[in-house]
Amino acid sequence: APTTHFSPIFYVGAELTSGAGLTVSTEHAERAVYVADGSVTIGDRAVVVGDLAVLAAGVAAGVVAGADGAKLMLLGGAAMDGPRHIWWNFVSSSKERIEKAKADWKEGRFAKVPGDPEFIPLPDR
Structure with a gap:
């Protein structure tokens, strides 16, 4: 449903097959990846179902799905004032x-x- 927001935001669903990957760009200052199903690695960090990985500011993050694939929510936006x-x-x-x-x-x-x-x-x- 449409919502009102007062700063740039994003909230995107992604589904990755086993070994597939994506890069979360640095376009937004605050970024995170929520694992709804499966598992991923972000750099050398394992992230499993139910975890929210907050990404380091200013660094593009590579996300790679585990053996069973993964369903993710990518979210973030401008830094708070x-x-x-x-x-x-x-x-x-x-x-x-x-x-x-x-x-x-x-x-x-x-x-x-x-x-x-x-x-x-x-x-x-």
């Missing part, structure tokens, strides 16, 4: 904005999900 803070379902570059989001959630100021009347309370932690 600073640190992000995460609390429950809220992510922001500002801790104050997260506190405001908590208050807004408690007071029901977020839009409801169409077709889903359930309200999930804010966690205590």
